[in-house]
Amino acid sequence: MKILVPVKRVVDYNVKVRVKPDQSGVDLANVKMSMNPFCEIAVEEAIRMKEKGLAEEIVVISIGPTQAQETIRTALAMGADRGILIQTDERVEPLAVAKLLAKVVEEESPELVMLGKQAIDDDSNATGQMLAALLGWPQATFASAVEKEDGSLKVTREIDGGLQTLSVSLPAVVTSDLRLNEPRYASLPNIMKAKRKPIDTKSPDDYGVDISPRLEVIKVSEPPKRKGGVKVETVAELVDKLKNEAGVI
Amino acid sequence: MTVLVIAEHLDGELNEATRAAVSAAKKLGGDIHVLVAGKDAQKVAEAAAKVDGVAKVLQTEGDALEKKIAEAMEPLVLSIADQYDAILAPATTAGKNFMPRIAAKLDVMQISDITSVESEDTFIRPIYAGNAMMTVKSSDAKKVITVRPTTFEKAGDQDSAAPIESIDAPEASAKSEFVSEELSKSDRPELASAKIVISGGRGMGSGENFEILDRVADKLNAAVGASRAAVDAGYVPNDYQVGQTGKVVAPELYIAVGISGAIQHLAGMKDSKVIVAINKDEEAPIFQVADYGLVADLFNAIPELEKELEKVGY
Numbered sequence: 407m408k409i410l411v412p413v414k415r416v417v418d419y420n421v422k423v424r425v426k427p428d429q430s431g432v433d434l435a436n437v438k439m440s441m442n443p444f445c446e447i448a449v450e451e452a453i454r455m456k457e458k459g460l461a462e463e464i465v466v467i468s469i470g471p472t473q474a475q476e477t478i479r480t481a482l483a484m485g486a487d488r489g490i491l492i493q494t495d496e497r498v499e500p501l502a503v504a505k506l507l508a509k510v511v512e513e514e515s516p517e518l519v520m521l522g523k524q525a526i527d528d529d530s531n532a533t534g535q536m537l538a539a540l541l542g543w544p545q546a547t548f549a550s551a552v553e554k555e556d557g558s559l560k561v562t563r564e565i566d567g568g569l570q571t572l573s574v575s576l577p578a579v580v581t582s583d584l585r586l587n588e589p590r591y592a593s594l595p596n597i598m599k600a601k602r603k604p605i606d607t608k609s610p611d612d613y614g615v616d617i618s619p620r621l622e623v624i625k626v627s628e629p630p631k632r633k634g635g636v637k638v639e640t641v642a643e644l645v646d647k648l649k650n651e652a653g654v655i
Numbered sequence: 656m657t658v659l660v661i662a663e664h665l666d667g668e669l670n671e672a673t674r675a676a677v678s679a680a681k682k683l684g685g686d687i688h689v690l691v692a693g694k695d696a697q698k699v700a701e702a703a704a705k706v707d708g709v710a711k712v713l714q715t716e717g718d719a720l721e722k723k724i725a726e727a728m729e730p731l732v733l734s735i736a737d738q739y740d741a742i743l744a745p746a747t748t749a750g751k752n753f754m755p756r757i758a759a760k761l762d763v764m765q766i767s768d769i770t771s772v773e774s775e776d777t778f779i780r781p782i783y784a785g786n787a788m789m790t791v792k793s794s795d796a797k798k799v800i801t802v803r804p805t806t807f808e809k810a811g812d813q814d815s816a817a818p819i820e821s822i823d824a825p826e827a828s829a830k831s832e833f834v835s836e837e838l839s840k841s842d843r844p845e846l847a848s849a850k851i852v853i854s855g856g857r858g859m860g861s862g863e864n865f866e867i868l869d870r871v872a873d874k875l876n877a878a879v880g881a882s883r884a885a886v887d888a889g890y891v892p893n894d895y896q897v898g899q900t901g902k903v904v905a906p907e908l909y910i911a912v913g914i915s916g917a918i919q920h921l922a923g924m925k926d927s928k929v930i931v932a933i934n935k936d937e938e939a940p941i942f943q944v945a946d947y948g949l950v951a952d953l954f955n956a957i958p959e960l961e962k963e964l965e966k967v968g969y
Contacts, residue, residue: 422918423783432787500755501764526899528782530767535725535755544830545725547752550893560834565748566847566902567665568838568894570722575830584883584900585893620764624777624790632925635946637937641956644931644949645963652929652946654851654908655875655964 407461407576409452410516411486412507413445413468415477416527429625432527441477444522446484447582450589451552452520453485460554461518463487467510469503471495475605482600483592489605494617500528502610502617504536509613511541516577518559523548523581534581544574550585656685656775661732661744661754662703663723664693669702671848672745672804674811677706679802680743681810682772686710688739692720692731692824704816711817715824719833727827728753733760734825739797741775746801747847754801763795770806784899784922804847805905805926839892846895849878851908852924854897857884858913858934858953865891867957868912874961874969880904880924882914898923913953916941933957 417423418438426433441449455461466481467490468474478489492506511519524531538545546552546561550569553560558575564583574580592600610617638644648655658680663670673689680687688711689703700714713735719727732753736742742757744750746768758765770788771779777792778800846852853875855868865879872879880902881895897904899922909927914920916932916939924930925944932945935952942948949956 417783419919423786425787432783499764501759501762504759524900526784529780529784529899530755530765531751532755532758532765532767535752536759536765538725539729539756539759542828544828545752545756546831547725548748563748564893565836566894568836568892570836571834572724573832573834578830585887620795621766621791621793624792626782626787626789629781629785629788629925632930632944632946634943635930635948637942637948637950639949641949641951641959641963644947645960645967647947648908648929648931649967652908654929655967655969 407518408463408465408514408516409455409461410511410514410519411448411452411464411466411481412519412521413449413466413477413481414442414525415439415468415470415474416442416525419443419526425626425628429627431623431626439473441480442522442525444524444582444584446589447584447586448520448522449481449484449486450587451582454587455554456485465490465514465516467492467507469494469498469506478605479600480592482603483597484590488603490608491605492608492610494610496617497619498617499619499621500530500532500536501620502615503533504540505615506610506613506617507537508540509615518577519579521579521581523583534579538579541579543577543579545579546572546574547581548583549580550583552580552586656683656740657738658683658685658687658741658743659735659739660687660689661742661750662689662691662699663745663747663749664691664696664699667695667698669699670745671809672747673703674706674809675804675807676743676745676802677708677810678807679769679772681708683741683775685740688713690732692717692728694718694721700819701816704819705812707810707813709817712819713822714819715822717824717827719827720824722833723749723753724827724831724833725753725756726831729756729760730825730827732757735822736761736797741798741800743800743802745804750801754799758799761797761799763797763799764793765799765801766791766793767801768803769800770803784918785925786918803903805903839894843872844876844878846878846880847902847904850906851875851877852880852904852906853877853910853912854880854882854914855885855890855912856882856914857888859885859890862890871957871961871964874964882920911941911945912957914941915939916944
């Protein structure tokens, strides 16, 4: 089985982002960037499937600026086999990403596309589902366990009330939740080895996909600020304030 | 404009989140139709017909639809999508699962998790774990939208019920099959709609220790939540998780116990009306958003809280 793993370069999850004063967006200059945490989990899961002998090849793909190559290298250092970078400096929405990925799937014919459930920058939670729709493939989103069976995958999903298990026939699209696995760190020798692994560079035009955004960003603003609160000294004082001042109990 | 709201329901009860989605639909203007798909969903359809602002309810039956399997929801919604200018669903795990699939088939970009309707094509949604709010204008002819339930009021009932119409569901794809479900059972209110939430973090130390939160929760009729750290440590099941990757809650009162207050946790609770933090580390970031902070060992403070609540009549 061949697995395609799309990865996204985003602001590191520990960074407290700042909105630009002109409200045109979030200030990304000189901010630490990393692989989206959910994508890391997807890469890890693909590698584990390869280690179990369930997959032969793992192809990672990223769509974004030149620096997205670093994100691909990280996945290669973790254990993926080769990379594809679709280079663009434009803002690419999940619908356009899904369309590009659908073209790559046509070319590469993987049996499984493994993605993160959402990117921690735009928080859309849509690309995997959109890709499955465009391909006419089944989907298993928010996966916390994936098991290969003959010609299908048994996937446990995190849903609002607990867990749900689906059986999806291959080829399929799976999106990872946080609890799917604990991603490994790339060792130094593996980082060195990853430098020799091939990365193909393409452009959206190579795939004939129109990536122009459907959503125009009018502005990006700060969320309403909460006023600083007070410290109370005792539990009795806390209960008194909740009852008589805030009126919430 | 005609707007379709896809209802969510469980065990014959219309979900509160659906009422929030109807409120968002009202802001778009025009007729509102509600789609109720599931098994023996007559009772849900009747409840939906009474929701204020609803002009018509469409009802259809199916096992796969009961579980909101994306491959079954897609052909159903597409079969009626022509009649609508906007399609909305609450941003629950079910809505998040099937809606982008519908959007892609309609060749439109989904607008995820909106917190405000500015006009019929302009919406506000949180990005970067709620650290920025983005106003977007959609150029798509049809809008596919998921609605953050906590930021819209829950539509009440109207005097007369809207008509209910039965429709046929197209055959679902056989590529995906429901196997089983394991739902956490609890007598407490649902986390996403509870008026009071008490959450524990890594500071709880163990799953057994959550029992002291349970006792306070029982007194206050509160739901119990958790931080990711508590879930990852195996103290409580993952559907307890509040945050960017878990549930978003906005109760009247949120009590954070032994939770440091990482960005990802705040994303799920900072719109609560009143926030209380109980933590022994006075430097914990949670105190920056808390209305009332108590620096104390939770193992003393929580049992004491239980006693103090008794004193005031709980």
